[in-house]
Amino acid sequence: MPRLAEVAAACLLAAAALPFPLAAQTTPVYPGDPNWIADVLQNASAQITGTQPRSGNGSLQLHTTGDLQDWAYFENTAGNPNTASFGLLTDISQLAFDWFRDPLGVAGGDVPWLAQTPILRLFVRENDPAGAPHFSQLVWERYYTNSAPAPLNQWQSEDLLSQNFWRVTLEGPNGTLRSYTRAGCAGGPLDPAFPLLTLTPVAWTGPNGCYDPTNAFVWGIGVGVGSNWPHEFLGFADNVQLSFTTGTHIGANFELRPSSTVPEPATVGLLFVGLLALGAGRRAAAKRNAASVT
Known part of the structure; x- marks a missing residue:
């Protein structure tokens, strides 16, 4: 089973290959x-x-x-x-x-x-x-x-x-x-x-x-x-x-x-962060299970 980080990277590459609408080809003008x-x-x-x-x-x-x-x-x-x-x-x-x-x-x-x-x-x-x-x-x-x-x-x-x-x-x-x-x-x-x-x-x-x-x-x-x-x-x-x-x-x-200095993450970025967090959670659970066995 592929690692979660590899899955996240694949998702990012797939998203980059998708065609974007006209709005995505523009530069924000303030x-x-x-x-x-x-x-x-x-x-x-x-x-x-x-x-x-x-x-x-x-x-x-x-x-x-x-x-x-x-x-x-x-x-x-x-x-x-x-x-x-x-x-x-x-x-x-x-x-x-x-x-x-x-x-x-x-x-x-x-x-x-x-x-x-x-x-x-x-x-x-x-x-x-x-x-x-x-x-x-x-x-x-x-x-x-x-x-x-x-x-x-x-x-x-x-x-x-x-x-x-x-x-x-x-x-x-x-x-x-x-x-x-x-x-x-x-x-x-x-x-x-x-x-x-x-x-x-x-x-x-x-x-x-x-x-x-x-x-x-x-x-x-x-x-x-x-x-x-x-x-x-x-x-x-x-x-x-x-x-x-x-x-x-x-x-x-x-x-x-934007009213905030912190930009809102893009959807793909959220997916990446979520997958990494999920991976970290699974690793922590695995350590707890191993500790309980010993």
Whole structure:
């Protein structure tokens, strides 16, 4: 019969081989984490709270008031936008996050608004050997893939690799000149007469896209709400995932710091400790039995 310590070790190895859900591939992000910066305008807010916890004790709470200028995002960048990047757009292998929509502000909304959820943005740079780089964002809004009303009061996991993104280019001082990409890669202001071009992230580097696959660098990612949202909105986001075929991975599980300095043991750890304790108990019992015989 194998020793209990050997059994415990085998259990640990077996547990390590099991596939983990997305939440297990993330890193806890606590309030004040320097890698995730809040970008907030007007009366909106983006903060980690315990109001609707996901995969732990917290999530990213996002709120707008109905002011069209409200804007609130948590953003993670690779560094200097002119030079740094996580990887090429064409090399993205995983892009996902979880979201939750509260019923606040739903009443009276039209079809796009009823489908609204927290948004995910990819920050893209194209290098120009003749001058300054060109910046743009690829924006996921659920409506452009699924226009049905968003489920309320329940967490949803969203795999974005095969979903539609629209594009906005950012030129001029501090990217203040915005142009929205239409069919044929033409740009202009938002205009219902000219629908936005929407493609999957990797397809934006393909024959129907507007990026050179060798010169579209993802230098940041953001999740949040706004702008031009006409009603009050309360939502939550968590388990943000961005991976590349090169091995680069960004995974964020928004959490509140534990109240205790002693971490709670994992289930596998408890199993290991329990087996060791059981073994010690059996050895002690054996010694007592031997002593009684003598």
